[in-house]
Amino acid sequence: MCKAVEAAGDLELVAPLDKGDPIEGLTGCDVVVDFTHPDVVMGNLEWCIAHGVHPVVGTTGFDAGRLATVRGWLDANPGVNALIAPNFGIAAVLMMRFAQQAARYFDSVEIIELHHPNKADAPSGTARRTAELVAEARRKAGTGPMPDATSAELDGARGAEVDGVHVHAVRLAGLIAHQEVLMGGDGETLTIRHDTMNRSSFTPGVLLGVRRVRETPGLTVGLEHLLDL
Numbered sequence: 001m002c003k004a005v006e007a008a009g010d011l012e013l014v015a016p017l018d019k020g021d022p023i024e025g026l027t028g029c030d031v032v033v034d035f036t037h038p039d040v041v042m043g044n045l046e047w048c049i050a051h052g053v054h055p056v057v058g059t060t061g062f063d064a065g066r067l068a069t070v071r072g073w074l075d076a077n078p079g080v081n082a083l084i085a086p087n088f089g090i091a092a093v094l095m096m097r098f099a100q101q102a103a104r105y106f107d108s109v110e111i112i113e114l115h116h117p118n119k120a121d122a123p124s125g126t127a128r129r130t131a132e133l134v135a136e137a138r139r140k141a142g143t144g145p146m147p148d149a150t151s152a153e154l155d156g157a158r159g160a161e162v163d164g165v166h167v168h169a170v171r172l173a174g175l176i177a178h179q180e181v182l183m184g185g186d187g188e189t190l191t192i193r194h195d196t197m198n199r200s201s202f203t204p205g206v207l208l209g210v211r212r213v214r215e216t217p218g219l220t221v222g223l224e225h226l227l228d229l
């Protein structure tokens, strides 16, 4: 991200910070890009918002409670905006959108996310968000509960439930970031799969966020709101 900002003619890299560097180094920046760790991102966000710096956040681990807290900080600091995007890849954003559109037409929807083994959180932010979008679409359409006769299971065998959608997390050496959304109905299934082949895929979305966050009021969750989808 630092290299991408440096290479962009209209942006200036003011302060590249790593763990242990004083956050005060960000004073005077317009925008902060945060790709750190779910355990520290809230502290970073609180400082940025209180100091008038617009955060663009790739770090995951956001649930409804965390998002409400961020909204509270933004309300207390009018004029500061924030973008939190569980995935900055355009193909990933489209995968989530297509899953959201298709979910209402199927009896069952489950998500498998697959990542490199150094990932700190499970399920991924992308899987969590996809599950929320799928659940919301099904609620709006009045789709019934998903069929599942399981009555005896080893703990964890059915994955985690996010908003009623089962999410399964694989951690495998050799992988980067991947997700399958499996949908099934009467006699047919649809699988939507997304593969991150290179982390450069996140760069254009982050740069778009950096350029747009100052003029996008309040809290924006998801890159799709900055795209003409």
Ligand SMILES: NC(=O)C1=CN([C@@H]2O[C@H](COP(=O)(O)OP(=O)(O)OC[C@H]3O[C@@H](n4cnc5c(N)ncnc54)[C@H](OP(=O)(O)O)[C@@H]3O)[C@@H](O)[C@H]2O)C=CC1
Pocket (backbone or CB within 6 Å): 017, 018, 019, 020, 035, 036, 037, 038, 040, 057, 058, 059, 060, 061, 085, 086, 087, 088, 089, 125, 202
């Ligand atoms: N939204 C998106 O499109 C994407 C989101 N992500 C998310 O971004 C987060 C980071 O992932 P990833 O880059 O793979 O993780 P890495 O561990 O590779 O990188 C995180 C970096 O942040 C540093 N760090 C930790 N705490 C702080 C802090 N308080 N201040 C500054 N730097 C800190 C770490 O230092 P050290 O190594 O010393 O601990 C490390 O260099 C995860 O939540 C991941 O899910 C990742 C890719 C895309």
Ligand SMILES: O=C(O)C1=N[C@H](C(=O)O)C[C@H](O)C1
Pocket (backbone or CB within 6 Å): 060, 086, 087, 088, 115, 119, 120, 123, 124, 125, 126, 127, 176, 177, 178
């Ligand atoms: O940790 C990662 O690598 C990634 N994290 C994000 C997530 O949790 O969804 C985005 C992408 O999957 C890469």
